[in-house]
Amino acid sequence: MDFDDTPDEAAWRAEVRGFLTEHKAELGDRGTRLDFDPEVAKQRQALLYDAGYVGVTWPVEAGGRGGTPMQQAIIDQEMARAGVPGLINLIGIGMCGPTVIYHGSEDQKSRYLKRLLRGDDIWCQLFSEPASGSDLAALRTKAVQDEQGDWHISGQKVWTTLAHLSDYGILLTRTDPDVAKHRGLTMFVVDMKAPGVTVRPLKQMSGGADFNEVFFDDVVIKDSERLGDVGDGWRTALTTLMSERLTLGGGGTEIGVSIERMAEHVADRIVGLPDERQALVRQDFGRAYVASLGMRYTGYRLLTAISQGNLPGPEASAGKLAGTTAARDLADLAVRLLGDDGVYAAQSDGTDTWQTLQAVLPGMAIAGGTNEVLRNIIGERVLGLPAEPRADKDKTYRELAAAGA
Amino acid sequence: MHFDLDSEQRDLAAAAADFLGGSASPGVARGLLDDAGAAIAPGRVELVKSGFAAITVPESAGGGGGSVLDLAVVAEQAGRVLAGPSLVTFARAAVLLDGDDTRLAALADGSLAVAIHDGGPVLDAVGADSFLTLAGDDIVIGSGTVTTRDPIDATRGLADVEIGDTEVVAAGAADRWRTARLVGQVVLAAEGLGTAARAVEVGIAYTKERHAFGRPIGSYQAVKHALVDAYVAVEQLRSLVWWGAWAADHAPDELPLAAAAAKGQAAVALEGAAETLIQVHGGIGFTWEHDAHLFWRRAKVDRFLLGDDVAAFDEVARIALAGAGR
Numbered sequence: 001m002d003f004d005d006t007p008d009e010a011a012w013r014a015e016v017r018g019f020l021t022e023h024k025a026e027l028g029d030r031g032t033r034l035d036f037d038p039e040v041a042k043q044r045q046a047l048l049y050d051a052g053y054v055g056v057t058w059p060v061e062a063g064g065r066g067g068t069p070m071q072q073a074i075i076d077q078e079m080a081r082a083g084v085p086g087l088i089n090l091i092g093i094g095m096c097g098p099t100v101i102y103h104g105s106e107d108q109k110s111r112y113l114k115r116l117l118r119g120d121d122i123w124c125q126l127f128s129e130p131a132s133g134s135d136l137a138a139l140r141t142k143a144v145q146d147e148q149g150d151w152h153i154s155g156q157k158v159w160t161t162l163a164h165l166s167d168y169g170i171l172l173t174r175t176d177p178d179v180a181k182h183r184g185l186t187m188f189v190v191d192m193k194a195p196g197v198t199v200r201p202l203k204q205m206s207g208g209a210d211f212n213e214v215f216f217d218d219v220v221i222k223d224s225e226r227l228g229d230v231g232d233g234w235r236t237a238l239t240t241l242m243s244e245r246l247t248l249g250g251g252g253t254e255i256g257v258s259i260e261r262m263a264e265h266v267a268d269r270i271v272g273l274p275d276e277r278q279a280l281v282r283q284d285f286g287r288a289y290v291a292s293l294g295m296r297y298t299g300y301r302l303l304t305a306i307s308q309g310n311l312p313g314p315e316a317s318a319g320k321l322a323g324t325t326a327a328r329d330l331a332d333l334a335v336r337l338l339g340d341d342g343v344y345a346a347q348s349d350g351t352d353t354w355q356t357l358q359a360v361l362p363g364m365a366i367a368g369g370t371n372e373v374l375r376n377i378i379g380e381r382v383l384g385l386p387a388e389p390r391a392d393k394d395k396t397y398r399e400l401a402a403a404g405a
Numbered sequence: 406m407h408f409d410l411d412s413e414q415r416d417l418a419a420a421a422a423d424f425l426g427g428s429a430s431p432g433v434a435r436g437l438l439d440d441a442g443a444a445i446a447p448g449r450v451e452l453v454k455s456g457f458a459a460i461t462v463p464e465s466a467g468g469g470g471g472s473v474l475d476l477a478v479v480a481e482q483a484g485r486v487l488a489g490p491s492l493v494t495f496a497r498a499a500v501l502l503d504g505d506d507t508r509l510a511a512l513a514d515g516s517l518a519v520a521i522h523d524g525g526p527v528l529d530a531v532g533a534d535s536f537l538t539l540a541g542d543d544i545v546i547g548s549g550t551v552t553t554r555d556p557i558d559a560t561r562g563l564a565d566v567e568i569g570d571t572e573v574v575a576a577g578a579a580d581r582w583r584t585a586r587l588v589g590q591v592v593l594a595a596e597g598l599g600t601a602a603r604a605v606e607v608g609i610a611y612t613k614e615r616h617a618f619g620r621p622i623g624s625y626q627a628v629k630h631a632l633v634d635a636y637v638a639v640e641q642l643r644s645l646v647w648w649g650a651w652a653a654d655h656a657p658d659e660l661p662l663a664a665a666a667a668k669g670q671a672a673v674a675l676e677g678a679a680e681t682l683i684q685v686h687g688g689i690g691f692t693w694e695h696d697a698h699l700f701w702r703r704a705k706v707d708r709f710l711l712g713d714d715v716a717a718f719d720e721v722a723r724i725a726l727a728g729a730g731r
Binding site: 001002003004005009259260263264266267270279281282283285286287289290291293294295297298300301303304305307315318321322372375376378379380382383384385386387388389 | 408626629630637640645651662666718719720
């Protein structure tokens with residue numbers, strides 16, 4: 001057992017760290033706000049791509065460098081360590097791109113992939129709908145093929161992160177309502193600037209507007225922009241969702257705020273408190289700190305598996321579940337320690353780190369799999385517990401829709 | 406990075422599971438409660454004979470010359486079957502007797518039946534004939550008068566002990582005493598890991614079989630999610646136990662934080678797992694005949710050993726805050 005890099009990993013880490021140090025001024029600082037200037041963010045991604053640090057696990061012919069998940073994990077760690085903001089096109093890299101790699105035509109690959117990695121085009125993922133969130137396969141957005149072979153799209157997507165900045169999206173639609181709901185789906189690449197696409201930002205409870213509603217009003221997509229076979233969209237979507245775990249790796253990193261920063265905050269604030277209150281703060285902080293340590297070292301187990309060439313399995317879902325809970329407890333304590341400032345959206349000096357974190361975290365427990373869905377995944381696929389009986393089995397989508405489901 | 410057990414440690418775990426599972430079980434733990442004269446399993450003699458007890462005693466003194474991580478791997482298996490006496494006792498004694506090859510050899514061959522006295526109830530006092538304790542800054546050993554009381558968990562051999570005549574084992578060794586206690590916390594957490602992991606497994610097995618309203622109760626999210634939360638806590642504990650054991654072997658600077666984190670998480674995870682185990686069983690889980698309460702008894706006692714969970718989390722916070730901003 002050891003926590004050391006192999007010689008190859010150490011060399012790679014030194015190279016990445018050297019680059020980030022040298023270009024720190026251009027790369028900028030990980031800020032307290034989650035919104036950012038898209039042009040600056042695109043330039044940042046281009047700089048990192050041109051240096052070879054974006055999409056390292058992608059095949060060379062797709063614009064990547066055919067590297068290992070461990071190399072990607074080291075980049076993630078070093079970017080966090082250097083305080084460099086994350087990549088703007090993370091959803092494109094983690095989900096849309098891999099789907100194009102697996103299911104796209106050669107023409108699509110050559111047109112899209114390199115520009116995606118470089119941040120020249122921003123991508124979004126158009127899956128969730130107002131009536132289908134966790135139950136993704138219940139989606140309603142319709143795609144109908146005309147006599148020329150073109151597809152006509154009508155419907156609505158929602159919670160679409162980055163849609164307001166996106167050039168392209170991967171779009172999951174229903175092409176056949178008369179089969180079981182998982183079977184009648186088809187995926188496309190959609191041009192987000194095409195006629196009939198309307199993007200409306202949704203203001204979040206945290207005040208930011210990172211996600212959107214997207215309306216499709218008879219949007220025309222060429223059949224050559226289809227990803228995977230007609231009716232095979234569910235399988236295509238599974239590729240998308242599985243790629244996320246692999247590409248993002250992410251073992252050993254934390255959600256929202258670093259535990260060291262949190263410790264500094266507590267250390268600053270605890271000194272002015274009465275002794276009995278200090279004891280309560282230490283108890284809360286100690287418990288949340290142990291949760292973070294548990295997450296960090298569990299992340300190292302995941303990284304170990306990755307460094308040995310294994311792919312993260314469904315047990316990786318436990319990391320997000322535990323991380324969300326730990327971050328919530330830390331944010332709660334952090335705001336509590338602000339004293340009277342804790343009732344305002346910012347401190348009197350204008351800083352709002354902890355209030356912002358507090359307001360962002362409820363979304364983390366929902367996005368990318370709600371805590372409840374993650375518990376189902378772990379319960380059924382890791383612990384082997386039986387699945388809940390389903391009311392939608394052996395019914396076509398049309399029958400379900402007629403019943404209001 | 407290789408944060409995982411190696412193949413030798415996996416073999417060690419399998420061998421320990423074979424040996425310990427051959428005698429110890431929740432049934433034996435229940436027997437101890439039913440009959441105060443019943444023998445704990447595997448018991449001090451057999452545990453010493455197996456060699457597992459003296460894993461961390463140097464080879465020069467007849468021990469295994471292994472690491473704390475090796476011992477933690479065995480301790481996890483001991484926890485699964487509620488074995489006794491505790492490997493915590495042997496782990497601490499091996500540190501406290503460091504350099505005293507005569508006594509270490511006696512520990513390894515079983516002629517020294519020792520327990521560690523911290524001032525409160527003494528773990529494995531039942532069956533011990535010598536007691537190590539801290540007197541001022543000196544580590545001393547001596548006889549003791551053992552008073553047993555009605556136990557919650559009889560496998561822990563807890564008793565009140567009044568120390569008799571002592572002799573000094575190591576003078577001015579308060580640091581060593583502290584280290585031994587930290588190693589003890591890690592090994593205690595490793596036993597807790599095994600007990601908690603086993604409790605979750607037993608709960609899963611039952612909820613796959615038991616039907617209510619026409620389907621297995623494990624399919625209900627209320628039941629499934631309770632088991633998942635217990636499982637997630639156990640896996641976090643596993644990571645902290647490995648880190649603590651690794652720190653004991655290789656990074657003494659990290660040991661105080663790692664040991665306190667493991668101790669605190671073990672208390673919480675084991676309590677959660679044991680209470681979930683009872684709850685998912687319903688009425689049968691509350692009976693004397695069922696094994697669930699034996700896991701629960703271990704949880705309710707272990708949380709107070711080597712300091713309680715509140716003290717452990719306080720220690721974690723103190724260490725983290727002292728290091729903040731450096």
